[in-house]
Amino acid sequence: MTQQQLAEKVGIKFQQIQKYETGMNRISASRLWDIAEALAVPVAYFFEGMTGAEDEAQIAEASHGLPGDILADKEALELVRSYYAIPENQRRRLFELARVLSDAAA
Template identity: 90%
Template sequence: MTQQQLAEKVGIKFQQIQKYETGMNRISASRLWDIAETLSVPVAYFFEGMNGDEAETQTAANLQGVPGDILADKEALELVRSYYAIPENQRRRLFELARVLSDAAA
Protein backbone atom coordinates (compact mmCIF):
# COMPACT_ATOMS: atom_id res chain seq x y z
CA MET A 1 0.00 0.00 0.00
CA THR A 2 1.38 3.42 -0.88
CA GLN A 3 1.52 6.36 1.51
CA GLN A 4 -1.12 8.05 -0.64
CA GLN A 5 -3.47 5.06 -0.42
CA LEU A 6 -2.98 4.76 3.34
CA ALA A 7 -3.58 8.48 3.81
CA GLU A 8 -6.80 8.35 1.78
CA LYS A 9 -8.12 5.40 3.77
CA VAL A 10 -7.24 7.03 7.10
CA GLY A 11 -8.61 10.40 5.97
CA ILE A 12 -5.45 12.54 6.09
CA LYS A 13 -2.94 13.97 3.62
CA PHE A 14 -0.06 11.74 2.50
CA GLN A 15 2.41 14.35 3.77
CA GLN A 16 1.16 13.62 7.29
CA ILE A 17 1.89 9.91 6.77
CA GLN A 18 5.42 10.89 5.69
CA LYS A 19 5.85 12.99 8.84
CA TYR A 20 4.70 10.07 11.00
CA GLU A 21 7.04 7.70 9.20
CA THR A 22 10.09 9.95 9.61
CA GLY A 23 9.26 10.81 13.21
CA MET A 24 8.83 14.49 12.42
CA ASN A 25 5.33 14.40 13.96
CA ARG A 26 4.14 12.26 16.82
CA ILE A 27 1.23 9.99 16.15
CA SER A 28 -1.76 9.98 18.46
CA ALA A 29 -3.17 6.76 19.85
CA SER A 30 -6.39 7.22 17.92
CA ARG A 31 -4.52 7.79 14.65
CA LEU A 32 -2.32 4.74 15.32
CA TRP A 33 -5.51 2.75 15.89
CA ASP A 34 -6.94 3.99 12.56
CA ILE A 35 -3.75 3.07 10.72
CA ALA A 36 -3.61 -0.37 12.34
CA GLU A 37 -7.22 -1.03 11.33
CA THR A 38 -6.53 0.14 7.78
CA LEU A 39 -3.51 -2.16 7.53
CA SER A 40 -5.38 -5.02 9.26
CA VAL A 41 -2.73 -5.40 11.96
CA PRO A 42 -2.96 -5.15 15.75
CA VAL A 43 -1.65 -1.93 17.30
CA ALA A 44 1.01 -4.06 19.03
CA TYR A 45 2.50 -4.68 15.58
CA PHE A 46 4.07 -1.22 15.70
CA PHE A 47 5.85 -2.04 18.96
CA GLU A 48 7.30 -5.41 17.99
CA GLY A 49 10.95 -5.69 18.88
CA MET A 50 10.79 -3.19 21.74
CA ASN A 51 11.66 -4.62 25.10
CA GLY A 52 9.45 -3.81 28.08
CA ASP A 53 11.70 -1.04 29.41
CA GLU A 54 11.69 0.83 26.09
CA ALA A 55 7.92 0.53 25.80
CA GLU A 56 7.44 1.80 29.37
CA THR A 57 9.77 4.74 28.75
CA GLN A 58 7.92 5.68 25.57
CA THR A 59 4.55 5.38 27.26
CA ALA A 60 5.64 7.43 30.27
CA ALA A 61 7.06 10.14 28.01
CA ASN A 62 3.85 10.34 26.00
CA LEU A 63 1.58 10.46 29.06
CA GLN A 64 3.28 13.14 31.14
CA GLY A 65 0.61 15.08 32.98
CA VAL A 66 -2.08 12.43 32.37
CA PRO A 67 -3.50 10.58 35.40
CA GLY A 68 -2.53 6.90 35.59
CA ASP A 69 -6.00 5.53 34.87
CA ILE A 70 -7.61 8.36 32.98
CA LEU A 71 -10.67 6.30 32.01
CA ALA A 72 -11.46 5.77 35.68
CA ASP A 73 -12.38 9.47 35.71
CA LYS A 74 -16.11 9.78 35.00
CA GLU A 75 -15.74 12.97 32.98
CA ALA A 76 -12.93 11.54 30.82
CA LEU A 77 -14.90 8.38 30.11
CA GLU A 78 -17.98 10.39 29.16
CA LEU A 79 -15.84 12.56 26.88
CA VAL A 80 -14.40 9.51 25.13
CA ARG A 81 -17.86 7.99 24.64
CA SER A 82 -19.22 11.26 23.29
CA TYR A 83 -16.22 11.67 21.01
CA TYR A 84 -16.74 8.28 19.37
CA ALA A 85 -20.46 9.00 18.91
CA ILE A 86 -19.55 11.87 16.55
CA PRO A 87 -19.41 11.02 12.82
CA GLU A 88 -15.85 10.22 11.74
CA ASN A 89 -15.20 13.23 9.50
CA GLN A 90 -16.42 15.64 12.20
CA ARG A 91 -14.52 13.67 14.85
CA ARG A 92 -11.24 14.14 12.97
CA ARG A 93 -11.85 17.89 12.73
CA LEU A 94 -12.66 18.04 16.44
CA PHE A 95 -9.49 16.10 17.21
CA GLU A 96 -7.37 18.52 15.17
CA LEU A 97 -9.01 21.47 16.96
CA ALA A 98 -8.29 19.91 20.36
CA ARG A 99 -4.69 19.30 19.38
CA VAL A 100 -4.23 22.92 18.25
CA LEU A 101 -5.83 24.21 21.45
CA SER A 102 -3.66 21.99 23.64
CA ASP A 103 -0.52 23.12 21.79
CA ALA A 104 -1.54 26.75 22.29
CA ALA A 105 -2.07 26.17 26.02
CA ALA A 106 1.36 24.59 26.48
Protein backbone atom coordinates in the same frame (compact mmCIF):
# COMPACT_ATOMS: atom_id res chain seq x y z
CA MET B 1 -2.15 -1.64 0.97
CA THR B 2 -0.52 1.18 -0.96
CA GLN B 3 0.52 4.49 0.54
CA GLN B 4 -2.26 6.14 -1.47
CA GLN B 5 -4.89 3.74 -0.10
CA LEU B 6 -3.69 4.24 3.47
CA ALA B 7 -3.64 8.01 3.05
CA GLU B 8 -7.22 7.96 1.77
CA LYS B 9 -8.39 5.86 4.72
CA VAL B 10 -6.66 8.18 7.19
CA GLY B 11 -7.75 11.36 5.39
CA ILE B 12 -4.33 12.78 4.49
CA LYS B 13 -2.17 13.05 1.36
CA PHE B 14 0.06 10.13 0.44
CA GLN B 15 3.12 12.40 0.62
CA GLN B 16 2.49 12.69 4.36
CA ILE B 17 2.50 8.88 4.64
CA GLN B 18 5.86 8.88 2.82
CA LYS B 19 7.24 11.41 5.29
CA TYR B 20 6.09 9.27 8.22
CA GLU B 21 7.60 6.16 6.64
CA THR B 22 10.99 7.75 6.03
CA GLY B 23 11.05 9.43 9.43
CA MET B 24 11.12 12.92 7.90
CA ASN B 25 8.05 13.84 9.99
CA ARG B 26 7.16 12.58 13.43
CA ILE B 27 3.80 10.97 13.83
CA SER B 28 1.39 12.11 16.52
CA ALA B 29 -0.34 9.62 18.79
CA SER B 30 -3.72 10.46 17.30
CA ARG B 31 -2.44 9.92 13.74
CA LEU B 32 -0.85 6.63 14.80
CA TRP B 33 -4.23 5.63 16.19
CA ASP B 34 -5.87 6.51 12.85
CA ILE B 35 -3.31 4.47 10.93
CA ALA B 36 -3.75 1.49 13.26
CA GLU B 37 -7.52 1.70 12.71
CA ALA B 38 -7.05 1.86 8.93
CA LEU B 39 -4.75 -1.18 9.02
CA ALA B 40 -7.01 -3.02 11.49
CA VAL B 41 -4.17 -3.58 13.96
CA PRO B 42 -3.79 -2.52 17.60
CA VAL B 43 -1.57 0.51 18.21
CA ALA B 44 0.76 -1.78 20.17
CA TYR B 45 1.59 -3.47 16.85
CA PHE B 46 3.91 -0.57 16.03
CA PHE B 47 5.86 -1.09 19.26
CA GLU B 48 6.33 -4.87 19.19
CA GLY B 49 9.83 -5.92 20.09
CA MET B 50 10.74 -2.67 21.81
CA THR B 51 12.46 -2.98 25.13
CA GLY B 52 11.85 -0.59 27.97
CA ALA B 53 8.25 0.10 26.96
CA GLU B 54 7.12 -0.37 30.57
CA ASP B 55 9.65 2.21 31.76
CA GLU B 56 8.46 4.66 29.11
CA ALA B 57 4.83 4.12 30.15
CA GLN B 58 5.77 4.91 33.75
CA ILE B 59 7.62 8.05 32.64
CA ALA B 60 4.62 9.15 30.57
CA GLU B 61 2.32 8.61 33.53
CA ALA B 62 4.56 10.58 35.85
CA SER B 63 5.10 13.49 33.47
CA HIS B 64 1.58 13.81 32.04
CA GLY B 65 -0.57 12.49 34.87
CA LEU B 66 -1.97 9.86 32.51
CA PRO B 67 -1.95 6.12 33.11
CA GLY B 68 0.62 4.24 31.01
CA ASP B 69 -2.20 2.25 29.40
CA ILE B 70 -4.83 4.94 29.09
CA LEU B 71 -7.22 2.64 27.23
CA ALA B 72 -7.39 0.42 30.30
CA ASP B 73 -9.37 3.27 31.88
CA LYS B 74 -13.09 2.65 31.32
CA GLU B 75 -13.95 6.32 30.81
CA ALA B 76 -11.11 6.86 28.33
CA LEU B 77 -12.09 3.79 26.34
CA GLU B 78 -15.73 4.93 26.23
CA LEU B 79 -14.59 8.36 25.06
CA VAL B 80 -12.50 6.85 22.25
CA ARG B 81 -15.36 4.61 21.13
CA SER B 82 -17.77 7.55 21.12
CA TYR B 83 -15.24 9.67 19.22
CA TYR B 84 -14.93 7.10 16.44
CA ALA B 85 -18.72 6.81 16.19
CA ILE B 86 -18.84 10.45 15.00
CA PRO B 87 -18.70 10.99 11.20
CA GLU B 88 -15.14 11.65 10.04
CA ASN B 89 -15.50 15.30 9.01
CA GLN B 90 -17.14 16.19 12.34
CA ARG B 91 -14.61 14.05 14.21
CA ARG B 92 -11.70 15.99 12.69
CA ARG B 93 -13.31 19.28 13.74
CA LEU B 94 -13.89 17.95 17.26
CA PHE B 95 -10.27 16.82 17.40
CA GLU B 96 -9.04 20.29 16.41
CA LEU B 97 -11.31 21.85 19.04
CA ALA B 98 -9.94 19.51 21.70
CA ARG B 99 -6.37 20.34 20.65
CA VAL B 100 -7.04 24.10 20.92
CA LEU B 101 -8.71 23.67 24.31
CA SER B 102 -5.84 21.55 25.66
CA ASP B 103 -3.28 24.08 24.42
CA ALA B 104 -5.22 26.88 26.11
CA ALA B 105 -5.34 24.91 29.38
CA ALA B 106 -1.59 24.28 29.40
